[in-house]
Amino acid sequence: MRLSDENLRGRTIIGADGKVIGEVGTLFLDSTSFRVESFQVKLDKPIAELLGTPHSLFRPGVIEVPVSLVQSVGDTLVLNVAVEGLRQVLPMDTEAPGLH
Structure with a gap:
């Protein structure tokens, strides 16, 4: 499947545990x-x-997720890790690039 950035931006991301x-x-x-x-x-x-x-209030929290954590792409993106598991697989002490 081929998708553009316009198609992906704004799509909901769900953890392996079903949490948005x-x-x-x-x-x-x-x-x-x-x-x-x-x-x-x-x-x-x-x-x-x-x-x-x-x-x-005016700026959401952001993280950067490697594509290797994506299990499937459809109307939503489903990760292969639960929300609580994100702490173990992502560096949480830095912001995503370009957001300063």
């Missing part, structure tokens, strides 16, 4: 292979709080 995590934001490409290597997730407020990700 947030929505797709920016896609990040590898400059050598020109393949998507990761994408920004704009976290829902409860998930940002659960993960301890900085957020405010």
Whole structure:
């Protein structure tokens, strides 16, 4: 299946446990292979709080998720890890690039 960034942005992201995590934001490409290597997730407020990700009233918490964590793509993106498992597989001490 071939998708554009316009088709993916704003799609809901669900963890392997069925919990809504947030929505797709920016896609990040590898400059050598020109393949998507990761994408920004704009976290829902409860998930940002659960993960301890900085957020405010006007700015959602964000994380960068490698495409290797995507189990399936349809109307939603389903990850192969539960929400609570994101702490173990993602570096939580840095923000996604370009969001300062």
